[in-house]
Amino acid sequence: MKKRALISVSDKKGIIAFAQALHDMDIDIISTGGTKAALEAANLPTIGIEEVTGFPEMMDGRVKTLHPLIHGGLLGRRDLASHMEAMAAHDIQPIDLVVVNLYPFKETISKEGVTEAEAIENIDIGGPSMLRSAAKNFASVTVIVDPADYTTVLEELASGETTLTTRKRLAAKVFRHTAAYDALIGDYLTSVVQEEQPETLTKTYTLKQALRYGENSHQRALFYQSALPVPYSIASAEQIHGKELSYNNIKDADAALRIAQEFTAPAAVVLKHMNPCGIGTADTIAAAFQKAFEADPVSIFGGIVVLNRPVDLATAEQLSGIFLEIVIAPAFAADAFSLLAKKKNLRLLTVEFAEATNEPEIVSVLGGLLVQDPDDQMETAADWQVVTQRVPSDEETAALAFAWKAVKHVKSNAIVLANQQQTVGIGAGQMNRVGSVKIAIEQAEASGNIEGAVLASDAFFPMDDSVAYAAEHGIKAIIQPGGSIKDQASIEMADKHGITMVFTGVRHFKH
Template structure:
């Protein structure tokens, strides 16, 4: 009996060669629309879909494959006489191979100024139906959705006249992943269109970006997946210009660094990061001086760290960075001279170029955190704060220099793991106390790191001080300016302690926990 294939693809990569080989092997090919036109033009004989169904394509192609003579040919079980007899009685010929990929819904909604009507028109109905029918009946039917699988299918057909069951099972699994991802994108699009904030089903889809050697530790398997609708300002969308493959921990750290730099757009800024915490942030009128400040913040911790710069890297800055061991440097661009300097004798140094013009769009992406048996979803902590809304709660008002330092410290403290304390002056961080189980311990760590550099320094706390002992510790170190959210039942004790020591203290009314 002559074998039949149904071929209808939007991605025509390799389809002519694949179809020609099928025809040479004696297969009949049913096809539709643009695919049929391409095959006919290439001299590959095809059967029109309406010759099979006896029903014309209609409604601008919306109705063409949704027909019993198609789905009966796909779904009929070859091991059941009742199915085969029903097919014969209804004049249904069996279809043994389906090659289909879908209307370009993703590509459509990624276009600028795409209309709602365009998006809706690019929702494929017949394609997923055929794929699912064929995949369900994979015991007998081979289904292909990815051009990269053409070679495997042809090799098996040439060798034995049919594909292996294991191959058909693997291809069916890929089909269901493909249609699930396709439907997830459609569901997400419509959910956003209607403004649904808390859908009863949360469907997301990601695409494999990079298989990883291991995760946080060598005993942990890991892979890197990119959002199906890419975020331009992201590690996943970055261009790697030099260095070895990114590791799991590299990606986590580099992502944290990118999140930090978004809050420092107005001036040239350099962020150095280690283990998900900033170890140095510098601001200046030039990117070279900003690097100097970031490096001076903590010359020890920056070793082996990750650096992100919000301005193009020039030769002078590159020379200074080249002198120490860094894992990753991220920037909007690198001058040719800077690239030459940074890659000289540093084949492993990872250089990543990221589109900084797309920072604002990245802030809209939800944060997802896995927990056992579930997932937590939240907005990013990208609230835009106006210092005019902050409240000076002490008798002493901050000086202009202190006010600048307080604003700088507050922005930087947002990215320190809680309990988080950060000390800064008006252009660089001086001490970071991250992630301790009590706030006074974080205060002590930050002060110890910043000691001997506390002139004009301000201290920021990501959450309120629960006891006045924190204020006493800060005053004893000689720090004169504090910024914190406020909101403790003991706020007055902290205010009284600050007044006693002549400190100025600001309440922002906004907490920035980062677990």
């Protein structure tokens, strides 16, 4: 009996050449709808699905391959006499090769303005069913879901049969593919019905690249991208120069991009080890970077820079004099790129500065995942409560607002000293809050930028010692969430030293 292949593809890339090769091997081709038309237009003979099933395609194509004469031909075990007897009794012919890819559900829901009805009609039912049937019976059936596998299959068929190893590998690929397809559908419908606590969480990601190693050289690492790409993200960034990104590069770049998105004026963010070491804003991107650099000219060495404006030559000249790992911006002027590209290892990336998405943040823990909404809330001066006798001046208010944006992105316990346009001292990740205060003040004093600086704390002061230490070093304005049982002690300490203090009522703890 001649071998049979069933071909029904949405993505027709390479299918004519593949089908021609099957025809040349004297393999009969069963096909459906648009695929059948495309093959016949190339003068390739096909058997219509209705010729196999005895039923026409119906319900706008919703029902065409869901039939025992199809699935029996896919699922029947060739090594079991009872299966072969059943197939013979019901005139079911074996199908040896299945080539199917699915309705473009992802592409459909990615379109702007897509309706729910359009999305539903692009949920493939027959395709996944055939793929799963064929994949389950990989002992006898070869199944292809990816055009990239055409060449391997043809090479093996030229020798008579595909190998069990290949069939098993392709079957695993099918189940990954259909699982990802179903995950997208489930995620879409979950969002439609606004289910906030689904009983299961199934996300799907696509391999973007294998990394040289993870956090350390002995750790294997891979980089996956969301199935529905997020425009403003390190996963969607385009690398235009430099060596391959590392695991740590990607994590740091992600953190820096999150900070840069807080600012609409020209802004520069310099980051090391998941914490900013300098943030600056100004009228030009070159001036903004200069402020970020001056915030901590020591820690910037080997850092990552994100700029929210295209890089011009003036900015590139500043960047080129420093050892940096990565520079990310919306674009690079030709002369700026030429200058920076002289450093062969400097990674240059472009990213689309789009609106932030509200996708959940997902973090792995042993045996599970933590999922939370993004911390995209930001309070303004209208939300603040002045709790001291002295109210902030306009200049202090502007500086407090800047510092409050910055401290949100510093690892807790977090303290940021800043003026209206730049951070001047950052204390991050200490086990007690006064320790962070001391680090931030020491840094600001070392750079000579503490004069007129304000202080932001991501969470409340548990005691008045942080306020007292800040007062000793000339700090005159503080912003913090409030909420401690000892708030009054901190307020009294501020009043004692003529410090203005505002409460935001919201904590921005970054664990």
